Amino acid sequence: LPSIPYFRQLLAADAVLLDAHEHYRKQTYRNRCLIRTAQGPRVLTVPVVDGARSEKVRSSELEIDYRQNWMHRHFRTLQTAYNSSPYFEYYADDLQAIYAQKPARLWELNIAMLRLLLRCLRWPLPIELTTEYYTAAHPFLHAAARLVVDKRDFLTPKITLPAPEPDSTSQQPHPQVFGPAFVSGLSVLDLLFRQGPVAGQFL
Numbered sequence: 001l002p003s004i005p006y007f008r009q010l011l012a013a014d015a016v017l018l019d020a021h022e023h024y025r026k027q028t029y030r031n032r033c034l035i036r037t038a039q040g041p042r043v044l045t046v047p048v049v050d051g052a053r054s055e056k057v058r059s060s061e062l063e064i065d066y067r068q069n070w071m072h073r074h075f076r077t078l079q080t081a082y083n084s085s086p087y088f089e090y091y092a093d094d095l096q097a098i099y100a101q102k103p104a105r106l107w108e109l110n111i112a113m114l115r116l117l118l119r120c121l122r123w124p125l126p127i128e129l130t131t132e133y134y135t136a137a138h139p140f141l142h143a144a145a146r147l148v149v150d151k152r153d154f155l156t157p158k159i160t161l162p163a164p165e166p167d168s169t170s171q172q173p174h175p176q177v178f179g180p181a182f183v184s185g186l187s188v189l190d191l192l193f194r195q196g197p198v199a200g201q202f203l
Contacts, residue, residue, distance in 0.1 A: 001033040001044070001113055001187040007121065008203050009151055015126045017148055018111070020060045021133035024048075028156050030059065031106055033187040037081045038178050041186070044074050048106055060107040071099045078189070085177060087196035091120060091189075120192055121200045174202045 006029075010016060024030065031046040047065040075096060082088045094116055103109040111127065118125055174191055176183060191199045 001189055002117065003029065003034065003185050004188050004191055004203065005185060007117075007188050009154060010123070010125060011203060013125060015128055016114070017128050017130060019133070020058075020107070020129045020131075022059050024057050024059045024062045024106075030110065033189075034185055035078065035081055035187055036176055036178055036183050036190060037077065041183055042077065042081075044077060044187075046070060046106060046109065060105065062106045063104055064102075064106055064109060066102060071102075075099060082177065082189070082193040085193035088193045090196060091192060094120075117188055117192070120197075121188070121203075122197065123200065 031048060033044050034041055035044060036042070047068050047070055049063040049065045078095070079088070079092070098109070098112045098116060101112070103112060114127065118127075175194055176186075176190060177194075188199070191202055195202060
């Protein structure tokens with residue numbers, strides 16, 4: 001469930017290229033997202049199998065740990081936080097359908113969620129996968145000699161993004177639940193549940 005800043009990075013893109021060959025890295029947004037609750041911002045995390053050695057596993061091969069009932073906790077938390085939002089029920093069934101599929105790998109879950117969110121935002125961006133590992137040393141070329149901008153480490157839980165400029169139309173705050181103070185970096189679900197089909201206009 002990527003963040004609003006993640007989707008803002010896609011505004012100028014003509015496709016999303018996902019790295020299917022990188023090694024999984026802990027303490028990133030690859031298995032977590034941030035939402036807003038009555039108690040403040042809260043992190044939702046997808047547990048992975050054998051987390052101690054997960055960084056030695058390719059991201060596309062990392063399995064989800066279903067010994068924990070994290071799906072129920074995730075959805076209940078989303079329901080408690082956003083049930084009063086105008087469009088929660090509009091998207092809830094689609095989210096539950098993905099949870100019900102119980103994808104075996106984190107990679108599969110993330111792609112399913114990304115496809116859903118792009119569809120909800122009404123963005124027809126194609127999703128493509130790398131055929132080999134690319135280093136981050138410099139921009140690289142993909143199919144049809146298209147230049148690829150590497151954003152794999154643009155967002156991490158340890159990095160605080162600079163505050164948006166007050167007159168920036170591409171980073172305008174939107175109404176949030178639980179108080180007037182604006183919390184940045186939330187999952188794009190926060191925007192979708194409040195704004196519905198016009199959510200893309202707030203990016």
